[in-house]
Amino acid sequence: MNWKLFKQPQLLIGMLIILTLLFLSFGFQSFFTMPEEVKYLYDEDGSMIGVAPFTPTEVPPFGTDKFGRSLFHLILKGAKYTILIAFGIAILRVAAAGILAVFYHHYYNKLRTVLEDIIESTLFIPSSILAFILLAPLTVHQVQQDRGFTEILTIQCILLVLIGIPQLLSTFTKDMAKIAEKEYIISIQSLGAKPFYVYWKHILPEMASRFVLVTAQQIIQVLILLAHLGVLLIFLGGRSTFTVGDIFNEHEVFTTKTGEWAGLIGHNFQEIMLKPHTLLIPLAFFSLTIFSLNLVINGIQNHIQPTSRGGRK
Amino acid sequence: MSFQTYFKKLKTIFLGVVFISFLPSLLYGFDQTINLRSYTLNGKTYDLFPSIFDKYLYSMTILLGALLVGLFVAIVLTFLTSLLPNLLKRFVYGLITLFESLPDLLIVISLQLIIVYIFQKTGWLISNVTVVYDDKVYLLPILALSALPTIQLFKITFLLLNEERVKPYVTVVKAMGIGDYYILIRHVFRNVLFNLFLYFKTIFVFMLSNLFILEYVFNIHGLMMIMLSPNTFVFLISTMLITIPFLFLFEVVQSFLHKSTSSKEVEAA
Amino acid sequence: MELLDVRNLRVTFQSGKEEMEAVQDISFTVKKGETVALIGESGSGKSVTSLAIMGLLPENGRVKDGSILFKGGDLLQRSKKEMQQIRGKEISMIFQDAMVSLNPSMKIGKQITEGLKYHKITERRNLKQEALRLLSVVGFTNPSTVYHQYPGQLSGGMKQRALIAMAISCEPELLIADEPTTALDVTIQKQILELMNEYKIKTETSMLLITHDFGVVSEYADRVLVMFGGKIVEAADVFTIFNRPIHSYTRGLMNSIPRIESPQDYLTTIRDSAVENPFYKGRAFAPETYSLELKTYYSESELVEVEPGHYVRFFTEKEGVTQTWQNL
Numbered sequence: 001m002n003w004k005l006f007k008q009p010q011l012l013i014g015m016l017i018i019l020t021l022l023f024l025s026f027g028f029q030s031f032f033t034m035p036e037e038v039k040y041l042y043d044e045d046g047s048m049i050g051v052a053p054f055t056p057t058e059v060p061p062f063g064t065d066k067f068g069r070s071l072f073h074l075i076l077k078g079a080k081y082t083i084l085i086a087f088g089i090a091i092l093r094v095a096a097a098g099i100l101a102v103f104y105h106h107y108y109n110k111l112r113t114v115l116e117d118i119i120e121s122t123l124f125i126p127s128s129i130l131a132f133i134l135l136a137p138l139t140v141h142q143v144q145q146d147r148g149f150t151e152i153l154t155i156q157c158i159l160l161v162l163i164g165i166p167q168l169l170s171t172f173t174k175d176m177a178k179i180a181e182k183e184y185i186i187s188i189q190s191l192g193a194k195p196f197y198v199y200w201k202h203i204l205p206e207m208a209s210r211f212v213l214v215t216a217q218q219i220i221q222v223l224i225l226l227a228h229l230g231v232l233l234i235f236l237g238g239r240s241t242f243t244v245g246d247i248f249n250e251h252e253v254f255t256t257k258t259g260e261w262a263g264l265i266g267h268n269f270q271e272i273m274l275k276p277h278t279l280l281i282p283l284a285f286f287s288l289t290i291f292s293l294n295l296v297i298n299g300i301q302n303h304i305q306p307t308s309r310g311g312r313k
Numbered sequence: 314m315s316f317q318t319y320f321k322k323l324k325t326i327f328l329g330v331v332f333i334s335f336l337p338s339l340l341y342g343f344d345q346t347i348n349l350r351s352y353t354l355n356g357k358t359y360d361l362f363p364s365i366f367d368k369y370l371y372s373m374t375i376l377l378g379a380l381l382v383g384l385f386v387a388i389v390l391t392f393l394t395s396l397l398p399n400l401l402k403r404f405v406y407g408l409i410t411l412f413e414s415l416p417d418l419l420i421v422i423s424l425q426l427i428i429v430y431i432f433q434k435t436g437w438l439i440s441n442v443t444v445v446y447d448d449k450v451y452l453l454p455i456l457a458l459s460a461l462p463t464i465q466l467f468k469i470t471f472l473l474l475n476e477e478r479v480k481p482y483v484t485v486v487k488a489m490g491i492g493d494y495y496i497l498i499r500h501v502f503r504n505v506l507f508n509l510f511l512y513f514k515t516i517f518v519f520m521l522s523n524l525f526i527l528e529y530v531f532n533i534h535g536l537m538m539i540m541l542s543p544n545t546f547v548f549l550i551s552t553m554l555i556t557i558p559f560l561f562l563f564e565v566v567q568s569f570l571h572k573s574t575s576s577k578e579v580e581a582a
Numbered sequence: 583m584e585l586l587d588v589r590n591l592r593v594t595f596q597s598g599k600e601e602m603e604a605v606q607d608i609s610f611t612v613k614k615g616e617t618v619a620l621i622g623e624s625g626s627g628k629s630v631t632s633l634a635i636m637g638l639l640p641e642n643g644r645v646k647d648g649s650i651l652f653k654g655g656d657l658l659q660r661s662k663k664e665m666q667q668i669r670g671k672e673i674s675m676i677f678q679d680a681m682v683s684l685n686p687s688m689k690i691g692k693q694i695t696e697g698l699k700y701h702k703i704t705e706r707r708n709l710k711q712e713a714l715r716l717l718s719v720v721g722f723t724n725p726s727t728v729y730h731q732y733p734g735q736l737s738g739g740m741k742q743r744a745l746i747a748m749a750i751s752c753e754p755e756l757l758i759a760d761e762p763t764t765a766l767d768v769t770i771q772k773q774i775l776e777l778m779n780e781y782k783i784k785t786e787t788s789m790l791l792i793t794h795d796f797g798v799v800s801e802y803a804d805r806v807l808v809m810f811g812g813k814i815v816e817a818a819d820v821f822t823i824f825n826r827p828i829h830s831y832t833r834g835l836m837n838s839i840p841r842i843e844s845p846q847d848y849l850t851t852i853r854d855s856a857v858e859n860p861f862y863k864g865r866a867f868a869p870e871t872y873s874l875e876l877k878t879y880y881s882e883s884e885l886v887e888v889e890p891g892h893y894v895r896f897f898t899e900k901e902g903v904t905q906t907w908q909n910l
Contacts, residue, residue: 121329490669
């Protein structure tokens with residue numbers, strides 16, 4: 001991997017979008033002066049013309065959710081959590097799988113019997129369902145044992161990291177096997193290099209751009225996984241319960257504590273027919289982030305093999 | 314392929330699934346529900362057997378239907394773009410990147426909204442949007458599920474095609490004075506379709522995840538929804554129902570690839 | 583009349599904004615039944631010349647100037663359709679890397695008869711018979727087995743033979759062989775070359791043999807063109823070249839063949855780094871001196887007929903020419 005990578009226009013544009021989102025997210029209060037909450041709208045005479053939620057045309061730019069919170073604010077606030085958590089989980093997945101892959105590849109014959117079962121079986125379980133099964137009991141725990149916010153978040157992140165490792169482990173091990181077959185590795189070994197020196201100095205560096213690429217792909221997968229979990233009412237950092245409606249028609253609504261986008265999708269999910277914008281706007285931001293990541297991926301792939309991508313001949 | 318390796322792998326996966334299904338107990342130390350007769354979904358209780366087979370067939374029909382639709386559309390699209398000039402090809406590739414970035418959730422939800430919108434405007438209901446009772450809809454779920462795999466397959470075939478067209482054997486065939494379209498169809502396209510099998514697993518995993526969110530959003534009572542019910546036995550059974558045929562398919566594809574190309578194994582990125 | 587007459591051919595390649603001239607002003611002829619060898623190191627423009635004749639230059643390459651007369655008509659003026667009728671049928675080509683030159687997913691038998699089928703030379707029902715005949719012509723003892731095999735199941739030499747079978751399937755009048763034996767074992771090289779030569783003699787086909795191996799040239803070629811840096815530096819019939827090589831690049835090439843009779847401590851190598859410099863505008867090779875001296879490099883050169891049918895590239899300074907000639 002080298003710095004020429006950053007001469008790829010697609011990669012730069014992608015990174016620019018993500019960095020802008022993060023930048024706005026951290027400092028948005030100093031940029032925008034729009035009201036954070038609009039519960040009721042009044043006309044010039046002072047009479048009330050509407051109750052939240054509002055559509056983007058009524059309360060620009062993105063409207064509000066049913067608590068009157070401006071979606072624009074929620075989205076920008078949530079951007080940092082969503083992107084950074086997805087990024088963190090993806091990096092941890094790749095790093096852990098990379099390190100494990102060294103051992104798995106080296107002690108393949110011994111470890112295979114133990115690990116192959118899990119690796120092979122995760123292929124047939126959709127990762128969202130796997131995540132749901134592992135994370136759902138946590139919400140019960142949160143209520144029963146009164147776990148703290150950080151504790152829940154940490155456990156969730158660890159589990160999300162672990163879910164991704166088996167498949168990565170299997171791809172990395174295959175890559176390593178391919179590199180280890182190359183002649184130069186054999187020539188290094190014939191010169192007397194110790195196995196872990198070979199991994200550290202030759203195999204892992206050769207996989208460096210592959211790691212970057214896979215990390216970007218993993219961020220996308222984590223984002224989609226988070227969105228799915230959001231629909232299933234599992235939010236990062238646990239959920240807080242609101243009671244809405246009047247005395248006769250009371251029901252509970254769960255919202256996210258961190259404000260990440262998946263949570264916005266989750267608690268607005270029931271409103272899919274009434275106020276689709278509360279669902280579509282967070283999803284649009286998911287798409288934007290994934291699009292920028294895809295641009296980054298395209299950039300990296302153009303860098304690795306310039307001719308074969310996108311008809312660049 | 315040998316049945317021996319198939320059964321060995323099946324056993325391995327079974328052990329892995331058992332381990333995973335009891336993972337919550339291992340992690341949190343509470344008793345998981347194991348009910349061999351029934352499962353609950355949306356507060357209702359259903360008999361497990363034999364209705365699970367019915368749901369299973371339904372889910373698999375949607376999955377395979379979507380796969381076939383996706384494959385067909387992707388191939389047609391690739392063929393059409395291969396006739397375009399180079400500049401437009403780059404534009405198409407840009408569009409693929411854009412569409413590829415849409416989360417499955419967004420596509421499913423938008424499709425639902427579009428249908429409701431059309432219904433409100435014209436009174437014409439293309440398809441039942443959500444399944445309220447146990448009647449089955451096919452068309453809409455298949456179309457919704459095929460959207461993203463179409464894009465993925467299109468992208469893969471598009472890239473494979475570009476790779477294939479500059480391979481030395483194409484020059485050799487050209488040197489025999491054979492026409493461009495003949496080469497495109499008889500040689501290049503054939504090999505691209507063949508190489509597509511290498512991505513079979515990736516597409517499958519991707520579609521399974523899509524199927525899940527589709528069933529949830531459309532409220533389809535299918536296998537993926539059943540897997541969500543808090544009953545370990547149901548989870549185990551459903552997973553194995555998916556594994557048994559698809560592992561078989563993977564093995565067949567694997568041995569097929571192994572035989573015709575001398576063990577060239579490319580893992581899809 | 584010559585079968586193939588290449589006149590002042592120039593081929594350029596566009597890479598980014600730069601234009602690189604891969605073949606600079608090449609002229610040669612191939613007569614009926616004759617084998618002409620193009621010899622030179624890699625990158626000297628041999629393969630590009632052959633691709634230009636076939637009209638199969640890569641997308642970024644084009645013929646800038648010159649003409650390629652085949653049976654009196656200029657190939658460069660032909661339409662795409664007309665070229666397709668000539669390719670394979672009248673001129674066909676054997677490529678250098680047999681390992682990747684066959685479609686991996688098509689059976690050998692189908693693949694070698696595609697030309698026959700496409701040009702409608704042989705009827706569909708006779709195709710298999712014809713394939714089996716071709717396979718036995720190129721020396722397969724078990725044609726019916728090979729017919730049903732995929733390229734991956736064949737060895738390098740077998741693939742090369744299959745490629746030859748394909749190239750000769752439509753009985754072309756000119757066969758271009760682009761380093762047909764480079765990727766093969768020495769034992770198989772001989773076999774392949776014998777096979778091609780035998781076929782050539784039997785059918786009176788002309789052959790343009792591209793190689794970097796003087797051993798191959800000495801045995802099979804009638805005339806030799808030595809190429810360097812996109813130019814012909816020496817051209818003569820094979821006996822003249824071997825007995826009286828004049829251009830020092832030719833001599834360098836010959837001296838770099840190890841000889842048993844006069845063992846050397848080192849192999850003569852050709853020291854020439856300037857051609858790799860893209861800004862270099864002068865002559866491609868300083869023949870007399872092997873030198874990198876700038877003055878020598880920037881002077882013009884031309885092909886001079888030193889004796890009947892023997893052309894050598896020299897500096898334009900006439901006194902230089904005579905001097906070198908006398909010193910020999």
